[in-house]
Amino acid sequence: GAVVSQHPSRVICKSGTSVKIECRSLDFQATTMFWYRQFPKQSLMLMATSNEGSKATYEQGVEKDKFLINHASLTLSTLTVTSAHPEDSSFYICSASNAGGNTGELFFGEGSRLTVL
Amino acid sequence: AQKITQTQPGMFVQEKEAVTLDCTYDTSDPSYGLFWYKQPSSGEMIFLIYQGSYDQQNATEGRYSLNFQKARKSANLVISASQLGDSAMYFCAMKGAGGSYIPTFGRGTSLIVHP
Numbered sequence: 001g002a003v004v005s006q007h008p009s010r011v012i013c014k015s016g017t018s019v020k021i022e023c024r025s026l027d028f029q030a031t032t033m034f035w036y037r038q039f040p041k042q043s044l045m046l047m048a049t050s051n052e053g054s055k056a057t058y059e060q061g062v063e064k065d066k067f068l069i070n071h072a073s074l075t076l077s078t079l080t081v082t083s084a085h086p087e088d089s090s091f092y093i094c095s096a097s098n099a100g101g102n103t104g105e106l107f108f109g110e111g112s113r114l115t116v117l
Numbered sequence: 118a119q120k121i122t123q124t125q126p127g128m129f130v131q132e133k134e135a136v137t138l139d140c141t142y143d144t145s146d147p148s149y150g151l152f153w154y155k156q157p158s159s160g161e162m163i164f165l166i167y168q169g170s171y172d173q174q175n176a177t178e179g180r181y182s183l184n185f186q187k188a189r190k191s192a193n194l195v196i197s198a199s200q201l202g203d204s205a206m207y208f209c210a211m212k213g214a215g216g217s218y219i220p221t222f223g224r225g226t227s228l229i230v231h232p
Contacts, residue, residue, distance in 0.1 A: 034219070034220065038160075041206075041227075042224070042225075043208065043222050043223065043224045043225050044208070044222045046219065046220075049219060091160055093160070093162065095162070095220070097212075105152070105164055105167060106152060106164070106210070106212070106220055107164070108154075108161065108162035108164075110160070110161050111160040111161060111162075113160065
């Protein structure tokens with residue numbers, strides 16, 4: 001099946017620094033990727049929808065200047081957490097679909113666990 | 118708007134027995150897809166099974182089957198012959214067509230399989 005790769009899987013950084021997380025679709029072109037945040041024992045919270053070649057669409061309450069999303073190619077989307085603070089510590093996971101509409105499996109990256117000290 | 122409801126925060130099952138995880142949904146889209154994912158403690162999301170709204174047959178994948186009752190808007194996951202490795206969080210999700218293509222997830226059910 002199609003594969004989505006996410007990197008890094010774990011990152012620890014100091015407060016105030018920026019962290020970039022990459023999400024790559026390895027064997028298909030993903031015009032749309034989704035970025036989620038997940039708190040312990042909770043569901044996935046959609047942060048934004050990343051569209052190739054255009055600006056990301058952010059969900060209500062998500063700071064777009066804080067969480068910068070770039071989808072420069074059909075196989076790569078990046079999430080940059082700018083000026084990270086301890087409250088940004090979380091599990092971030094991306095997904096992509098190899099088909100539009102209601103069909104097409106959603107493929108997930110492995111997730112990135114961010115810890116801000 | 119789409120909505121997924123998983124009413125069971127936690128479920129317990131004895132090894133080798135079957136278990137049903139509940140999922141109900143709501144959507145105004147006539148065309149949609151329903152998914153189940155497993156998330157072990159490592160965090161990865163593992164695709165289990167998919168059911169399209171126009172599929173006549175209930176989806177099956179090995180020990181997983183989806184009990185799709187369209188009129189009741191339910192899409193329960195049945196795991197047969199539970200194994201210890203099935204212990205994980207399970208999420209039901211839905212994608213619609215057109216403007217509802219953004220996936221919606223339920224709150225998840227934590228399944229614990231006892232030996």
